[in-house]
Amino acid sequence: MPEAPDATAIQNPATGEVIERLELAGPAAVDAAVLAARKAQPDWGAATPGERAAVLNRVATLLQERAEDFAAVETRQCGKPIRLSREFDVPGTADNATFFAGAARVLEGKASGEYSAAHTSSIRREPLGVIGSIAPWNYPLNMAGWKVFPALAAGNAVVIKPAEITPLTTVMLARLFEEAGLPDGVLGVVVGTGPVAGEALVSHPEVDMVSFTGSTPVGKRVAELAARGPRRVHLELGGKAPFLVFDDADLEAAVHGAVAGALINGGQDCTAATRAYVQRPLYEQFVAGVADVLGTVRMGDPADPATDLGSLISARQAQRVHGFVSRALAAGARAVRGGSAPDGAFYSPTLLVGAAQDAEIVRDEVFGPVLVVLPFDSDEQGLALANDTRFGLAASAWTRDVFRAGRASRELAAGCVWINDHIPIVSEMPHGGIKASGYGKDMSAYALEEYTAVKHVMTENTGIARKDWHRTVFGAGGGSDV
Incomplete structure (x- = not known):
């Protein structure tokens, strides 16, 4: 040691x-x-x-x-x-x-x-x-x-x-x-x-x-x-929480939920929304909406009550996050927002599209303010992509359809599944x-x-000395009657 x-x-x-x-x-x-x-x-x-x-x-x-x-x-x-x-x-x-x-x-x-x-x-x-x-x-x-x-x-x-x-x-x-x-x-x-x-x-x-x-x-x-x-x-x-948006979801709620879920604590959260899967009819609108909301996020002094996004835990962590983003961009992803080099321990909120399902940015825990968005077609495909991870801490599904919500709650492989929200926890409910x-x-x-x-x-309650099961040890005629 x-x-x-x-x-x-x-x-x-x-x-x-x-x-x-x-x-x-x-x-x-x-x-x-x-x-x-x-x-x-x-x-x-x-x-x-x-x-x-x-x-x-x-x-x-x-x-x-x-x-x-x-x-x-x-x-x-x-x-x-x-x-x-x-x-x-x-x-x-x-x-x-x-x-x-x-x-x-x-x-x-x-x-x-x-x-x-x-x-x-x-x-x-x-x-x-x-x-x-x-x-x-x-x-x-x-x-x-x-x-x-x-x-x-x-x-x-x-x-x-x-x-x-x-x-x-x-x-x-x-x-x-x-x-x-x-x-x-x-x-x-x-x-x-x-x-x-x-x-x-x-x-x-x-x-x-x-x-x-x-x-x-x-x-x-x-x-x-x-x-x-x-x-x-x-x-x-660790975690790599999927954020699954079906085509009947409330788009405004999903957009705001994704930004909040991705940026909480600077994205340094095992349950953070890190990879959003959006059914194709809503995909372009979702990406545009998230980009717009990210543009309003105020990064600055953590002690200022007006600040939305403070620093990461260290300059080293910010560099680590940027390494993930840089490698994703080099592999063909595109930054819709952010993606620039860090300023000390500060890292701008980043939105990526165009990454492959098997890309590092989709597979591994980044632990920073980075959201990657991918499209899907059928419900079956969306659920399969969401579950295509070695992690299983948390997930969310966004839909107005009670049957889709029920299916997602059953099939998403995670210890916690949120429906039409992402991140809230309460003391009365388990986390793991x-x-x-x-x-x-x-x-x-x-x-x-x-x-x-x-x-x-286990307390014996008859007071009988010779139990029936004793026969399995020393026979019907053996032992003492005392």
């Missing part, structure tokens, strides 16, 4: 300003956090659901009270527009905390009963123990909440490693938990690199489950390391993918299932 660098500078990607310098955790720091979590977990796990819920509710209240501070820091470390931080990241995280405070008190299981005539069976849901969580840089606060809240609600202890370039709001969230009365050790934060702190966490023998959100290649590495435990793994990985997009669910009561173990308790 490589040695940890001593420190990292947290930068505002929009300006290059160094916001803060933090020491980076190495294996020793990870070990200390995990052992503290192991020591603290039994008492936390023995707390009543109501006691755990009270802490989560206090965190939600504190987060709402300090929403502006959290939003400002999230925007500074990520380069995302302040409107997104204020209206989605922070309130969405507070709502998630409130949801899991309630959900912790209503864990469900099969009813107790006599499923065998001589026994009463019941189901217990119990915490797994210590959870090692790794969160990404695109939604640092949101993703920390998605991982920490259900795990703590279920009675686990958590050690979370945020991305080393965006750790600040995760550290702030941990301090809220301290203030809310969470016992020492139950939640630990280690700020370090993936190859050092991340691998030490995933491989630690005292970690009972690993929860990772990030790219598919890194997710495979996480699964490989965790399997040596073996330990439970939850993976939310299939295929190369991973497995397991964030949010909703299904997330609590990820962080609990099902225990079957």
Whole structure:
């Protein structure tokens, strides 16, 4: 395992300003956090659901009270527009905390009963123990909440490693938990690199489950390391969401939905609308409409409430996005909007047409403000093109026809399918993918299932010493009558 660098500078990607310098955790720091979590977990796990819920509710209240501070820091470390931080990241995280405070008190299981005539069976849901969580840089606060809240609600202890370039709001969230009365050790934060702190966490023998959100290649590495435990793994990985527009769709709604779905968080979203398939009668109008709306998008200072599109996470990421676009143009695609070289970490919203289905820009995750549009003819072809991907995180279909909508909801191969919208999420509903997009669910009561173990308790209720089934072991005449 490589040695940890001593420190990292947290930068505002929009300006290059160094916001803060933090020491980076190495294996020793990870070990200390995990052992503290192991020591603290039994008492936390023995707390009543109501006691755990009270802490989560206090965190939600504190987060709402300090929403502006959290939003400002999230925007500074990520380069995302302040409107997104204020209206989605922070309130969405507070709502998630409130949801899991309630959900912790209503864990469900099969009813107790006599499923065998001589026994009463019941189901217990119990915490797994210590959870090692790794969160990404695109939604640092949101993703920390998605991982920490259900795990703590279920009675686990958590050690979370945020991305080393965006750790600040995760550290702030941990301090809220301290203030809310969470016992020492139950939640630990280690700020370090993936190859050092991340691998030490995933491989630690005292970690009972690993929860990772990030790219598919890194997710495979996480699964490989965790399997040596073996330990439970939850993976939310990459996506390449199709945006399927049938010829009876509301064109204005589809155009606006495509722009919003492609540009949210600068396109740095695993569920972003990245490839639109439009039935041929609407294709030209759709392309023209999207180009027009993209022309109104205001790119600039992320801290300015008037800004629609801030910077990407780094100049390096902007160059990576431009590499995808440049290769697509060289292969025969055409830029209707954008496509020019980045300005530092800023990249103009880009609309591409003319790419082939097997082109890199259509197949691989770009993670930037780029939408590629392709035509299709029959419904069957559109659905087949949408499903022609190794990913399966999210998809949307746009139609006024209830039968088309029903077919799309059944046949689109994704963990989430939106009809006549793209991107909205709610705490009550699960989020997670299939295929190369991973497995397991964030949010909703299904997330609590990820962080609990099902225990079957079977109680003999007759008091008879000699059971009929004993004959299969020592015969009808054997054994004692006592």
